[in-house]
Amino acid sequence: MAKRALSLDGDSGAFLGPEQQYLLKKRQEVERREARLRRSVAVVVVVIAVALAAGLFWLFRGL
Secondary structure (H helix, E strand, O other): OOOOOOHHHOOOOOOOOHHHHHHHHHHHHHHHHHHHHHHHHHHHHHHHHHHHHHHHHHHHOOO
């Protein structure tokens, strides 16, 4: 008999009823969406910071 590896996503709802499995799935979807939003905001902040630094460098380069 082969041992089955326990994974958090795959086995997390194995012993839950249908309603709890549905709620768990929805919560995981919300968490993934929030994580994607946080990454997007972080990328935008980094791009703005780089653009600001480049603008300041260009502005004060002649001094």
